[in-house]
Amino acid sequence: MTWEKEDIVAYAVDKGQELGADYVEARYHRRRSTSLATRNGELLGFESSFEEGVAVRVLVDGALGFAATEILTREGVEAALERAYRQARSHSRLMREKIVFSDERLGVASYAALQKKGFDSLSEEDKISYLRDLWERARGATSTARVATLMSFLAESVEEKIVVNSDGAYVKSLVPRLSLGYNVVVALPSKGTIQKWFSRAASGGYEWLDAWRVHERLPEDVKTYEKILLEASKPPTDRPVDVVVGSEIVGLVVHESCGHPSEADRILGREAAQAGKSFIKPDMVGQRIGSEYATVIDDPTIPGSNGFYLYDDEGVPARPRFLYKEGLINEFLHNRWTAAVFGTHSNAAARSMNYGSEPIVRMANTYLKPGDMSFDELVEDVKLGVYIKSYMEWNIDDERWSQRYGGLEAYLIENGELKGLVKNPVLEVTTKTFYSSLDAADKNLEFYAGTCGKGEPMQGVPVWFGGPNVRLRGITLRVRE
Amino acid sequence: MREELLGVGERIVKRALELGFDEAAVRVTFRDATMVKFANSEPSVAQSWKDRSVDVYVAKDKRILGTSGSVSSIGEVEEILGRLRALASRIPESMLYAPLPEPSKVDFMEGLVDRRILEAISDPSDVSELIVEAVHRRSVDYFAGMFEASYTAKALVTSTGTSLYEDATGIQAYVRVFAGDGSGQWSLGSRRLDEKRIEEMAEIAARYAVEAKNPVDVEPGTYNIVLSPMVAGNLMNYVARMASAMSVMMGMSIFAQKKPGEKVASEKLTLIDDPRNPELPYSWSFDDEGVPTYSKPIIERGVFRTLLHNSKTAAKMGAKTTGNAGLLHPHPWSLSVAPGDRSLEELIEEAGDGFLVTNNWYTRLQNYVEGTFSTITRDAVLIIKRGEIVGAAKKFRIADSFPRMLSHLAALTRERYDMYWWEVKPPTRIPYMLFRDVHTSKHTG
Structure with a gap:
């Protein structure tokens, strides 16, 4: 995160006040993510993306206006501010009760979520192997039924924000997150199918993979789904x-x-x-x-x-x-x-x-x-x-x-x-x-x-x-x- | 705008090829939109977006990779491409890889841009005022809802020589009106701004709100149920999304064990993937691989006709692309359901005893392959006795399965409505639909 981003959001708040807004808020918000997805152990593809921009919110005569831009220049946020201000002002005539914000003690702070094992602690090959191994363990868990489909994904993201407003807030944050999810279908033609969608996610890094124990839990679950198809009876519904x-x-x-x-x-x-x-x-x-x-x-x-x-x-x-x-x-x-x-x-x-x-x-x-x-x-x-x-x-x-x-x-x-x-x-x-x-x-x-x-x-x-x-x-x- | 967006696409394709990728497809999108959200009969916020984004598909030795970002940070997009190129040699081939299609001639639809929507993007307050006024023509308490006016331009450039551009406007509007203990909701999606249709939307929602007053408890059971276009649209959205070949491959579809030509519904049902309908938002002339779109039945007179493909799923499943490509996943465009021959009054009469359900939400599936689901009603549920509306009912659930319900479709109205809201995306042109013997459920205590 560079000082230019901080300059832009601070500029937006100053400029909004110059326009005449009763309250101005500007938020630089960036999310980058990478993800890979597999089906039955085979790779579908790999994606690495980002989105970033500035959101502005203004209160004008009791109406709330919001605008967003991805143009990270003073001119870009100024144009967004003008849109937010104009829309709020034109709708203020329809307001029956003016919107106001509570007085608060606002933060001036910077923080980041901890990451014990960074996203680069595993190679991309390791990550793909992890999902491939998950498939091998799952499909080997049944004896009568078949694991028809295991779609799985592994995704990393980092969310960065700078929140500044005209009431004095100035907060910078950084939160990395890891997520892992799958959809599994266990099928036995004579009995039907069982399907389960499940995901894990947390802030931090690859330290979570060990805690989630998906490699152990999914095969156990798959065995249970097979047993549901083969053995499960009707639950009692005729009395409390x-x-x-x-x-x-x-x-x-x-x-x-x-x-x-x-x-x-x-x-x-x-x-x-x-x-x-x-x-x-x-x-x-x-x-x-x-x-x-x-x-x-x-x-x-x-x-x-x-x-x-x-x-x-x-x-x-x-x-x-x-x-x-x-x-x-x-x-x-x-x-x-x-x-x-x-x-x-x-x-x-x-x-x-x-x-x-x-x-x-x-x-x-x-x-x-x-x-x-x-x-x-x-x-x-x-x-x-x-x-x-x-x-x-x-x-x-x-x-x-x-x-x-x-x-x-x-x-x-x-x-x-x-x-x-x-x-x-x-x-x-x-x-x-x-x-x-x-x-x-x-x-x-x-x-x-x-x-x-x-x-x-x-x-x-x-x-x-x-x-x-x-x-x-x-x-x-x-x-x- | 055309030159600007195409220029960005050409720059990224060129860079991708310089980096050593075999193929690249780049979609560049410009969005200018304004949305006014209402609550308690006044605007709660006016929101505005103006941005340019880029989505990139690249392939190297059958490895598929992708990125997306904002045009204003295009340097970073190029940096990511460099990293992806280094990565390409270290990952396995994609099970989905197929070459990008060669360019095709595209017949562009006319009339996708409405000047009046462009004006509403700049200042929607007159439309906002109309909505507030139209809802309150009836004796109702208050309403919530939204109105959005948008302009979208998109360019597609591929390494196979595709260079396409199209732009369109659209509106989305819906209101939920409250009158005593009754409520009613209705929606509208269109590529044109027509105040009369917005007034009609407000009028229907307000009428249902009044009719929904004084609801009574009803027992769960098996009933004949008329689904309004709001509800039918929601359920047909699920059917259409499950017709994506990717849904089938991922185990998320009732069509996983079906083949085109098999009967999957009552002969009354024809569900069309309808990208060539220029009146509906989500209508576009080409897909994300540059393949011309065309309207086609997903289900025709009850027979499963078309799995929706891009070139990759088509190659994997021995089929041809159907012009439904997203950069990776095929998806439905706008949808339409073929009309029936009844009036709404005739449909209600034909239901005999049952319900007219005007809105629902929270449709969730227990099992996509088997299509078992439940959804819960909201807003007006009207009781039908001996073919007539006799009162209003409290909320209950429809708890059934898609295959079973589709086979129990008995009749549809002639008149169709263009629905588009939270629970109906993609936009869908759809009539009221009568289903027989629908299972319902309700909390036990």
Whole structure:
């Protein structure tokens, strides 16, 4: 990152104020990435790309204008500023309530995420060999069924930003990330197919490959998928049972039914035509949503996390946010606009995907607080139940109330012991039912990676979501026939 | 603009060949766009983009590599190409490699640029005001939505001698209107700006919002369901994307175990990959390999006709390119579904007992090969009893499979709508569609 970029964003902020904007923000944002993809061990191709530019945001007479340019000169950002200013001013006549930002103590800082093993610690040949070896291990794991397809990819990225605004923020950051993903299809013509899409991602470098243990886990999973095709029986759906929900699903549940509905911009209706509204209304802080085990935290500051940052894209210092706390709705995710509306302070949730994106309220790393049980203790007093370890299909309504998770790997529980595999159990419950039925959590906190989509144009930002394995009491399951 | 973009493409192709690559294809894109986003019946932000980007495909000894970046940092693109050239000798051949096609004559579509959209890019506030006013002609509470006006110019230069340029305008608009406990949403995609169509979009969304008031709980089961163009468009998007040969190769398609000529749907269904429809955004005259596009059925009268190919997937699967190339992956262009012969009233009457579902989101698959999926309704769900709308229902899920639903398509309307929003991309011209015996689901507690 060179001083010219810093000069351009500082110039943009000065120039925007000269134009007459009430607030000006400029962000230099660069993302470079390399990726390679294989199918059944054979290389498809290798890509190395970058995108960089400057985003500007202005407040003019209570209207918000945004513009982006990839022309990294004073003239380039000046033209973008003029566009943002002009559009904001022309739309200010349609504003019924003026947009204002909360007062905040903003950062003047520079930080970088740590990388123990750099991207050049593995040669390109090693990386390709890694994916080829993954295919060999996967296809050798079955005895009756066949691994029909294994599409896999390995990707490296580095995100650099300089955020400057007219309220005093000046934050430089650098975050490298590694990701690995695959789609596997296990087929047995007489029984059908099982498919699983899975990915890992984190900030840092190749130190993560050892931690993820994908070489060991995927062959084990493939063996299990074969057994599902051969042996799995129908889950109990005719009566309420206890359900042990695996951490992979718990992570998604808290992301979808706590993190999203806690986004204050959604609560205020800003995403109503896209990602929808929220069952949480502005006056619901303090209301009960679940049991004492329902504590959900969103924390951007977790070292190594996929959603890692220390200052948001409005320059506000990050901290953990306790969204649900011991069963109560506790805190919303705020940027400076929503904080002003609610008369509070931003908790640094403003994130943007790239230079072409406005900062909006986003999650970072969302997880359910773990308990102190072992997994065996979770299961041991379940007379009849189902343990759903992983999923494929899921969705949730646009107010984040009715949610559904199509189980993939799942087991019957009888008298405190895991029995045989069951096929296609579906957990389809309301948010209130999920958190209220929660009566235990084990201590095995695990995180999963995702790209969370929101905004218009759609912005995908890297996140983690996670949690322990948990137990729900008295749930009626569905089954996909 | 033409000379500028072609010049960038020629420079990068030349540099790639100087570096020792055997082949290069370079797409240079200019975008000028403005988007106004609405919430609570007022603009929440006005966004504007003006940028030039470059996407590069290169090959050396059957190794495939690529890069992309911004035109203003073209020096860095060239630096990356240098690194890729050094890398090419160290990686294996690509399983997908096939030579770039030789240049073909392209018949360019006329009328892809609308001057009025260019004016709206510069100042969309009059259209914004029209949307606010049109939605509130009915007695509704508020709305959210967006309007985008865009101009795109693209140049394609390849080492085989292709040198092509095309430009086009487009709009995307949608509103979600709220009235009491009801809501309705509708969308529009077009290459031309027509205020009457924007007013019609607002009117339909507002009407559905009012009709959706006072919804009642309904039990999950098996129902005859009329899908609006919003919902049908979303599901046909999935079918079309699964018709990409790359989706088949990656195990992400219901067509993985099908061959052209096999029956995959009711004979009522004809789904067309429609890049030569100049009225729909995503209509272009040539693909990313310079191959002329043409409109063709993916499914014709229920029979699977066309897997969408670029030259690489075509070579791998013993087929011919269908003019659907992205630089690596083939993809559908604009889509259309052939109309039926019913009015909407006749379709509802034919449904007998069931539902009219006007919007959905969050379609997710349990298994792409088997096509099992669920999607959840949003906005107006209208109850049909004895062939008439009698009230509104609360949300539920459609939880079924694509092969099963496609075989249960019973009838379509004559009138079609041009849908384009979050859940319908690529833009799709599509009628209301009646499906029989659709499985639905709902939370158990």
